[in-house]
Amino acid sequence: MTEEKEYIPTALAADIQGAFDFPVAGEEAAKVFSTFISDLVKASVKAGAWSIGHIKAVVESGAGFLMLSSTTENGKVRCRGELNRVEDYSMTVNVIVYGADPLRLEEMFVALVETLPHAQVDIIPAEGCDDPNCFDPFCHRHDHMHKDY
């Protein structure tokens, strides 16, 4: 893996469960989720990110799903998949950015989740392990030792 510390990204992962007040068309729901991801990119930049590694989400609702991804600081979002009529939804979000303050990013993320319809969020903390050569910010294996094979 890379060895420079500045390559260590700020990471945030979360599961979101929510529901619209009444069923909405897939396109309308997609717009809501796309705006959320775009705003999340802008929030990351405000939190100090100098580069967006990726901000990805997958939304599931009924038989439909939508994958959203943004990789540039302007917040442009690319989508794949399709949602049908949406009422209840679940969303998994994965944020990996470079340079953002983790606490500020999390605060902004939680504030943005409140803009989603009736959303509840479960944030998966990024800890990293004790191995100085491990750059996976979600690694929870404290016995983890990097070996040069």
Add this chain to the structure above:
Amino acid sequence: MHFILVSGLLGVGKTTVILDMMEALYDKKGYKVVVIENDFGNKGIDGEVMRKFGLEVKDLRGGCICCTLKTGLIDTVRVIQANMDPDVIIVEPSGIADPKIVINAVNDCSGIEIDRLSSVVVVDAERFMKSWKMFERPLQNQLGVADLVLINKMDTVSPQEIEEISSKIRDFGYEGPLLPVQADKGINMEQMMRIFE
């Protein structure tokens, strides 16, 4: 068995490239293909998305396949080969993995029969010129073992900028084929598959 490693920095479009590869290998040629995903942590999204598209995906989580999970990768490949005997295994490491370590591990291990090993590196046309200096070392690692470099998101830049990106990639010492693609629309992906044949 053809072992294809698809590397690239975060957000370059590796998953989209793999979805296109699957269309060419599975849908058009009828090959049996398995994808191994090594996403960050326990909230991998790429594997989920691939499953939504009906692909056979194995996840390796809780570490990076170029260090802690290297043994896990080898074991997974062995089990897949023994139980499923696929024509192709595609591996997508996380955006921070060093593909050279993965390639060395696969080449050095016993019990896996690989007829061909290909290393595809994906770069992002939109961000490459702004970011290559910041990620010089991981890029060097990736390009150092590349058999093919895809300049993805070609729709976001001009032909002249594609030339500049190509020139910079050559500056890294890479001498193999370079192909601009737009993976989300499948543009130039047939050409990519021809390079593999």
